[in-house]
Amino acid sequence: MQTYAIGDIHGQFHLLQRAFELIEADRSREGLADSPVVVLGDLCDRGPHSASVIGHLYDRQAAGENLIVLKGNHDRMFSIFLDDPFGRDPRLRAEFTWMHPRLGGPETLASYGIREPANRPTAQVHAEALAAVPAAHRTWLARLPGSYRRGEAIFVHAGIRPGVPLEAQTEDDLLWIRADFLDDCRDHGALIVHGHTAINTPIHYGNRLNLDSSAGYGGPLSTAVIEGRKAWLLTEQGRLPLG
Template structure:
């Protein structure tokens, strides 16, 4: 099995375009394969709308791109449906528009004025008018997990010991422990993001692609062959060994 995967994007369109350019170059040398984006398309970065537009255009044009739902993408949808509805997995003292979450940057990319500095009701009403229905419909259609060969792709991780088909949605988009510290083989190499690191890291039983694009870090694009992974760089492939 060959595939490519891209970590958490968080509204950074220019980084996404650069990641796709690295993948295109690698495909030219090694052949085409599906590209999986592990979620968290929106929040914190400057152009969440542009990221969604870019991914939708690519799929419409026939690119073999697959996109998973991340917890930030789900928070965006939940806000549009009902900003007062609690988000499972999020601390009760936080909301999607809290500066730590970055929802205001997402709404600003759609042209919503001062989304972090006005009463919620007005911001919500403006967001409903600003976010195209096709974006909402597309986000609502995103899968929570995908399997290709030896790999299972999810946003955050899995509940260890639970079959993939029985995983809870909130675990798939929010989990950290006990997943991150579990060293057992999960039956597939779990390819995920969600927990930011300095660089993409292979742990043997899982591969974390979130290299902190949300916080000024790079956006990682990797080539995967079986359970082996290679970070794509301007200088070529860099093996990611467990």
């Protein structure tokens, strides 16, 4: 039972296209045509082509591909803005808004053709965003699941609250948790495959696998294949064992 996973994309559409090419090459070599692909969230923000990323993944799902797209904290912040331009994600630090340069909201809006989103009245920018983002994409984005389990792996964006069953996890933790999860070395009953915390290269820690290799900061987009609790990074030269 093998599953493909793609880390945090952050608007890097060309990297996403290459990730799917690596998956198709691996499927061809290994005969894994039916194996699902799980995208670990953070489709948008920071990178230049969030609209293309969202549209591409929406279209692939609509075409019936075996594709699971999880919600990331940046995706939730985008949805909150579309619902209420003055709304705030409850887990966002008080000194930030989604429109802060460090969060990347303006880049997402610019990818939809919104002119100077950070330097114009919020209400006006919001009205233009509602006109620019297809209603079907908006609904799809808001309804993305927070987790997916297959075999011995649990796929989430940020992590899990240790000691809490998957069905009892809160969306806040699945999308935002850091230290309480990252610093916990216990076995979670499954390999937790996640992103959210940017590192230089994917690392398998035994109890978890972090696939956020900093695409949102100019790094690569990592794609892996997971079998049981083992994982391999997909590269131009083929599979590279992780852990």
